[in-house]
Each structure stands twice: as structure tokens, then as C-alpha cells.
Amino acid sequence: MPIDEQIHEFVGARRADLVRFAALQLRDPALAEDVVQETLIAAMQGAAEFGHRSSVKTWVYSILKRKVIDALRTRRQEVPVSQLGAAVEDDDGCEGLFDQRGFWATEHRPHRWADPEDSLEQQQFWQVFEACLDHLPERTSRVFMMRELLGLEVSEICQELAIVTSNCWVILHRARMGLRRCLDETWFAR
Amino acid sequence: MMNCKQATELMSQELDRPLAWRERMALRLHNLMCRGCHQYRKQLAFLRMALRSRAGGD
Numbered sequence: 001m002p003i004d005e006q007i008h009e010f011v012g013a014r015r016a017d018l019v020r021f022a023a024l025q026l027r028d029p030a031l032a033e034d035v036v037q038e039t040l041i042a043a044m045q046g047a048a049e050f051g052h053r054s055s056v057k058t059w060v061y062s063i064l065k066r067k068v069i070d071a072l073r074t075r076r077q078e079v080p081v082s083q084l085g086a087a088v089e090d091d092d093g094c095e096g097l098f099d100q101r102g103f104w105a106t107e108h109r110p111h112r113w114a115d116p117e118d119s120l121e122q123q124q125f126w127q128v129f130e131a132c133l134d135h136l137p138e139r140t141s142r143v144f145m146m147r148e149l150l151g152l153e154v155s156e157i158c159q160e161l162a163i164v165t166s167n168c169w170v171i172l173h174r175a176r177m178g179l180r181r182c183l184d185e186t187w188f189a190r
Numbered sequence: 191m192m193n194c195k196q197a198t199e200l201m202s203q204e205l206d207r208p209l210a211w212r213e214r215m216a217l218r219l220h221n222l223m224c225r226g227c228h229q230y231r232k233q234l235a236f237l238r239m240a241l242r243s244r245a246g247g248d
């Protein structure tokens with residue numbers, strides 16, 4: 001199949017996924033639609049140079065990630081990150097999880113998750129997953145998604161958001177702690 | 191001995207930077223004796239894998 005048809009087919013089938021991916025990070029459905037639209041145009045224009053270096057999926061997502069980063073940058077000039085959501089020092093998201101000595105409180109000690117890989121195939125799991133991401137404080141989820149969805153290095157994120165590295169680590173730790181806890185309680189505890 | 195709170199911090203950081211030898215040893219020792227943290231580490235790895243698969247990774 002010619003590459004431009006492959007791109008069309010992929011975007012046709014996965015458009016909703018692409019929009020959700022962008023919307024999670026931008027928290028603006030209309031902007032997410034625009035970014036996906038731009039991504040499609042860029043993908044079609046770049047079809048000739050794409051060759052077969054990677055799968056269409058990987059390639060389209062790599063364009064989408066760049067577009068999301070651009071959109072975040074543009075918007076950051078309008079809303080400084082320092083004004084977003086809870087400040088770092090607010091709460092550490094760990095309250096109640098550990099006892100006074102810093103060991104897991106009995107009721108919060110992690111237990112084995114049953115067949116987590118199987119969950120990845122279930123649409124319901126992703127709905128829960130996205131709801132859990134949405135529950136993170138905005139600033140926390142921004143940093144976390146730059147790291148895990150956009151695949152940026154911590155040093156790049158720090159520079160981009162003008163925060164010190166150790167703060168970045170703390171924020172990422174809280175995001176993982178919060179996301180794990182939410183999934184544990186709402187999905188794996190069933 | 192390192193406590194669970196410190197161990198969870200290191201388990202997060204090992205996804206973002208290479209740990210120093212001492213940190214790796216302390217964490218390994220803790221997780222040998224702590225089933226909760228042993229599970230926590232597996233679950234963080236799962237979260238990363240899930241998110242990367244979401245982000246167009248093959």
C-alpha cells in the first residue's frame with residue numbers, strides 16, 4: 001500500500017486516540033483537534049521522506065509529540081507554569097501511605113497486580129487510566145506527561161519549565177505515586 | 191536500613207537518572223526484605239510500559 005494511503009488509514013482508524021493523547025496534555029479539546037489536524041497535514045507532506053524507517057504509528061506519534069511541545073510552548077507564554085495548579089510544596093501526595101518510621105502502612109502496602117498486561121487490551125482500563133491522570137494536580141501531570149508521553153529527558157523538562165532538577169524528581173515521584181495509587185484503588189482492587 | 195518512603199523515591203528516580211552504586215545496593219537490599227516495595231517497583235515499570243505503548247511506541 002502506498003505510504004500516503006497507509007497514513008490515511010492509520011489516522012482514520014486512530015484519530016480518536018491521537019486527539020485524546022493531545023488533549024490529555026493540553027487540557028483543551030479544541031486545541032487538541034487543531035494539533036492533530038496539523039499533524040495529519042505534516043505527515044502527508046512528509047510522506048515522501050518517511051520511507052520505511054519506522055512504523056507509521058511511531059512516525060505519526062513522533063510528529064504529534066513535536067506539535068504538542070510547540071503548543072505547550074506557545075501557551076506557556078500566555079500562562080506561566082508557576083501559576084498552574086498546586087505548588088510543589090503543597091502536599092506530598094504520600095499522606096497516610098507510610099507509618100511514622102516511613103514504612104508502608106499495612107493497608108497501603110502494595111500487593112501484586114493480577115495480569116496487568118491483559119489490562120492494556122481493555123478499553124475500560126484506558127478510561128480508568130486517563131481518569132487517574134486527570135486527577136493529578138495540573139502541574140504534576142504536565143511534568144509527568146512531558147517525561148512519559150513526550151519522552152523528554154528530565155534536564156530538558158527542567159530547562160523548559162525553569163525548575164531545578166531535584167524539584168523535577170520530586171514532582172515525577174509524586175505523579176507515579178498518585179497514578180499507581182489511583183489505578184490500584186479503582187482498577188486492580190476489583 | 192533505608193525505609194519505604196526513601197525507597198519509593200529512589201525507585202522513581204531510577205527511571206529518570208542512573209543511580210549511584212551505593213543507592214542501587216541500598217535499594218536492592220531493602221527490596222529483598224520488603225515485599226511492598228518489591229511490588230511497587232514492578233508496578234512503576236508497568237506504568238512506564240503502559241504510557242510508552244500509549245505514546246506510539248511499538
Ligand SMILES: [Zn+2]
Nearest residue numbers: 194197224227
Ligand atoms: Zn519498603
